[in-house]
Amino acid sequence: MFDREQWGEVFESIGKNKLRAVLTGFAVFWGIFMLIILLGAGSGLRNGFEYNFKNTAKNSITLFGGETSKPWNGLPANRSIQLDEDDIDALRNAIPGLEHIRGRYRVWRGQSQLQHGKNYGSYSIRGLGPESLPLENQIVLRGRFINEVDEQSNRKVIVIAEDCSKELFKDEDPLDQWINVNGVPFLCVGLYEFESGGHNTMERSPVFIPLNAAQKVFNAKRDVDDIMFSFSDATIVGSQMAETRAVHTIARRHNFDPTDDRALWVNNNVENSSMLGNIFTGINAFLWFVGIGSLIAGIVGISNIMIIVVQDRTKEIGIRKALGATPRNVIGQVMLEAVFVTAMAGWAGLILGVFLMEGIASAVPGSEFFRDPSIQLDVALWALFALIIAGGLAGLIPARKAAAIRPIEALRDE
Numbered sequence: 339m340f341d342r343e344q345w346g347e348v349f350e351s352i353g354k355n356k357l358r359a360v361l362t363g364f365a366v367f368w369g370i371f372m373l374i375i376l377l378g379a380g381s382g383l384r385n386g387f388e389y390n391f392k393n394t395a396k397n398s399i400t401l402f403g404g405e406t407s408k409p410w411n412g413l414p415a416n417r418s419i420q421l422d423e424d425d426i427d428a429l430r431n432a433i434p435g436l437e438h439i440r441g442r443y444r445v446w447r448g449q450s451q452l453q454h455g456k457n458y459g460s461y462s463i464r465g466l467g468p469e470s471l472p473l474e475n476q477i478v479l480r481g482r483f484i485n486e487v488d489e490q491s492n493r494k495v496i497v498i499a500e501d502c503s504k505e506l507f508k509d510e511d512p513l514d515q516w517i518n519v520n521g522v523p524f525l526c527v528g529l530y531e532f533e534s535g536g537h538n539t540m541e542r543s544p545v546f547i548p549l550n551a552a553q554k555v556f557n558a559k560r561d562v563d564d565i566m567f568s569f570s571d572a573t574i575v576g577s578q579m580a581e582t583r584a585v586h587t588i589a590r591r592h593n594f595d596p597t598d599d600r601a602l603w604v605n606n607n608v609e610n611s612s613m614l615g616n617i618f619t620g621i622n623a624f625l626w627f628v629g630i631g632s633l634i635a636g637i638v639g640i641s642n643i644m645i646i647v648v649q650d651r652t653k654e655i656g657i658r659k660a661l662g663a664t665p666r667n668v669i670g671q672v673m674l675e676a677v678f679v680t681a682m683a684g685w686a687g688l689i690l691g692v693f694l695m696e697g698i699a700s701a702v703p704g705s706e707f708f709r710d711p712s713i714q715l716d717v718a719l720w721a722l723f724a725l726i727i728a729g730g731l732a733g734l735i736p737a738r739k740a741a742a743i744r745p746i747e748a749l750r751d752e
Contacts, residue, residue, distance in 0.1 A: 362643045363683030365636035370684045370725055373629030374691025374713055378698075380625045382711030384618045389709050393475045395438075396611050397572035399581055401565045401588065402603040410595040419592050419601050423549075423560040426467070432587040433580050435570035440467030441562035443552045445520070452545065453518040454506040461502055462544040463519060465552025473566050481513050481528035488527075488548045494555070496524040499532035499543035519547065522555050577608035633725060637680070641732040644676050673733040680729025684722050692718060 403419040426441050433439075445463035452459050468486040470476070476483060479500070488495050496517055503512045512526045524547060532543035553560060569580045581604055589596035692713065699710050 358643060359679060362640055363679050363686075365639040366633070366680050366683040366725065366729070367636075367687040369629070369632035369634075369636040369687070370721060371687035371691045372632050373626075373721060374688060374695065374718060376625040376629050377622070377717065378691070378695035378711040378713045380618070380622050381713060382699075382708045383621065385711075386707045386709040387614055387618075391607065391611065394607055395473050395475065395568045396607055397437075397570075397577070398473055398566055398568040398607045399577065399584060400605040400607075401584060402563070402605070404600050404603050406594045406598055407600040408595045408598045410598070411593055413593060417594070419588075419594060421562050421565055421588070423562060425588055425591060426562070426565055428587050428591055429565065429567060429584055432583050433567060433569060434583070435576075435580075437568045437570060438469040438472050439565065439567035440469045440473055441549055442466055442470075442564050442566070443549055443558055443562050445547075445552055445556050445558075450520050452502065452506060454515065457506045457508070459502060459505040459542075461498075461542055463552070464544050464546050465549040465558075466546050467549045470546075473568055477531040479529045479531055481526075483528055483530070484546060484548050489550050492550050492554065493548060494522065494524045494551050495527045495548065497528040497530055497546040498526060499530055499545070501532065501543050502545060503529060519545075520556070524551075572608055574608060574612055577606050581606050633728070636683075637725075637728045637732045640676055640680060640729060644672060644733050673730050676733025677726055677730045680732070681722075681726050684725040684729075688718055688722050 401421065403421045406413075406415050406417045406419065409415050421441070423441060426439055429439060430436060443465040445465060450461060450463045452461055466484055468484055468489045471478075471483045478497075481497070483497055484495065487493070496519065498506075498512060498517070506512070506517060507515065512529060515526050516523045517526055518524075530546075549562070552558060567580075567584070569576065571577070571580070585602055585604065586596045588602055589598075592601075594601040692715075695711050695713060699712060702708070702711075
């Protein structure tokens with residue numbers, strides 16, 4: 339393997355046919371380069387879509403009130419279903435293994451004006467129940483989030499993000515300072531992390547206040563826009579059972595047909611995650627299929643070229659065998675050249691593909707569709723290792739053909 343003379347012959351053979359060696363290696367280079375690019379792009383797609391679930395518990399279901407499409411118990415269709423806090427209490431007793439539950443109310447269903455001193459800003463205001471933090475995984479940078487005491491005591495407190503803090507407070511510390519929310523003062527108790535999605539760098543963060551405060555200050559009675567809850571059995575079957583229980587409970591309270599899909603909109607995160615996983619498993623399988631097909635084309639090219647090399651060196655191989663070279667020496671020589679060309683071209687394709695993916699990851703801002711394209715190093719190295727083995731196998735057929743050459747016939751070869 340480390341015979342200097344043998345390596346010298348390999349380099350001499352490649353040097354005599356530089357263009358042929360380069361074109362042969364390029365097929366392998368392109369194959370593994372495309373495999374890395376395809377896998378990296380697939381990873382970027384997966385990361386982008388998974389980022390949408392970053393701030394939501396995977397074992398959760400969210401319910402939204404809709405409009406009935408079927409008559410039920412003498413009541414007409416086209417009735418609006420308005421969820422309220424009594425629905426939350428009913429679900430607490432109806433869902434087995436329920437872990438956390440919260441209601442949410444969006445003040446004025448749009449942008450509201452926040453003011454501190456002479457500084458103003460328009461932001462979406464969301465009233466949240468105290469169990470929101472474990473359900474939506476908000477990262478609190480400073481201070482705290484809304485808690486049970488805020489809800490029970492009807493405290494007027496608010497949690498804002500960094501963009502809101504900079505607009506309203508400039509360089510001041512926002513904690514323990516008052517913010518007017520549509521003219522009503524709220525005490526800032528926390529600062530949370532917010533990342534705008536995609537290329538929309540002007541997207542503004544929502545601000546959070548206690549649900550009870552939102553309902554009472556802004557005359558929402560006990561209404562909520564949606565209800566979110568998590569449960570212990572995070573399997574598909576478990577989530578479907580929890581969803582069925584929740585729908586029937588709300589249907590019974592609001593007197594609508596539980597099979598009416600328009601009366602209640604359900605977002606089952608367990609099913610969403612499973613569906614997303616299945617989609618990207620299929621995408622990855624397809625990308626591997628295309629990438630491996632490109633590699634196989636390169637390997638076949640190497641095998642064909644090595645057959646031509648053996649034919650061109652028939653006389654030389656005959657002389658070597660006449661001087662005492664064994665079939666093993668001949669096979670090793672041909673396979674070594676095939677493995678060397680494959681390894682060098684494959685390594686170049688791997689390095690360029692990985693660096694290109696790193697460049698794209700640093701240059702392209704993350705979005706909800708594409709984020710941080712990358713490939714696991716162990717996957718890339720295993721692909722390269724498999725490629726080298728395949729290169730050796732590609733050289734085996736021409737090597738065995740070379741070893742079968744009879745010296746007397748080779749010497750007569752023109």
